[in-house]
Amino acid sequence: MLLENLDLYGSAFLETIRLFVIAAIGSLVLGTLLAAMRVSPVPVLRWFGAAYVNIFRNTPATLVLFFFAFAYPRLEILDLSFFSRAATALILYTAAFVCEVVRSGINTVPVGQAEASRALGFTFSLTLSQIILPQAIRSVVPPLSSVEIALLKNTTIASGFSVFQAGGIYQTLNEQGYSTFIGLLWVALGFLILVTPLVLLQRRLEKRWSVAR
Template sequence: MTEFLRVLTDNWELFVDGFTNTVYLFLISAVGSLVLGVLLGAFRVSPIPTLRWFGATYVNIVRNTPLTLVFAFLVFAVPKLDVNLDYDQAAFTALTIYTAAFVCEVVRSGINTVPTGQAEAARALGMTFDQVLGQVILPQALRAMVPPMMSVLIAMLKNTTVAAGFSVLEAGAIPAYMAERGEPQFYVLLWITIGFLILISPLVLLQRSLERKWAVAR
């Protein structure tokens, strides 16, 4: 137990820096993926065929592409197109692009839970597609969307560790630094596991709370 605690106390700054960057990476990417994902979800249910095609194509391509390949494309291929991204910017972009595809499907599924009669009634009143979606459909779909959306965000928080393989200092990069210091990797991995459990627990509790509060009657 003494050795276990020593690994944390002697390397406290590294753990703090790693998990702080993980939280920062998560928050920025979460905002970006939610914005892009909702937009793509709107495309998926749009009456314009081109937008529906674009949304479906994006989801099918990105969702079936490993996240590591998305990172590799942004880190190694994009700079050859004279687009300069540092490692942190590439990590934000990769996580946003990848997670947005899953957010899009949550949004589309949530919209599909709203009876079609709601949209037809709104259109009969002369409302535009934007008004129908923003004022009628999304408010009703929200309670069906939020619980699975939390699962997507939890998965993204864990996916931030992929950034460690592309020179981003976050929690997933800690073992490599600790190996250079000769610290026992078993204890290091245990502390990282505990750190992620601490970060994920509030999201899980929020998810369960929303599921109880906004349970859809079946």
């Protein structure tokens, strides 16, 4: 089965990797920005960050993808492909979890660090980017890696909304008369291969950036 459908598996997993990379980068940027809002001295920004996290953390990923697949076109804001809508949905959903991970890392940095930087005349953005985040990132590597692994697995949901990737291989195989069970076993093995480098990277960074507790 695998050899006869190697092109199918290859193109599907390449699309999965592309979707994951785009969503991972986007969610990291947006999640870090939201974390900065949540610790900001400006009340409006803190409120917005908290509201965003509470909404998306308590909304199923399937529902977020469903909205962008079927409800978003009715808003007639910007015409996007199914792939772009899936990537946007995954970015918005995952960013809420990235935000909480980064915020927890920020909270591990002693308050005296921020007070000392303010005494030296640093602005909030400069304190956050130059003093707080470089220290906080070391403690968030393990949970952040777990969030990205969950994102990789969540990409399979997009197959239900006309985005061809690994999660939808079984449909094509089923139409061609192949065993769906065997086909899904190969998909599971493919995801295991994709997750392994993330786990190894997590362990290496955790060991390299380990901090004394």
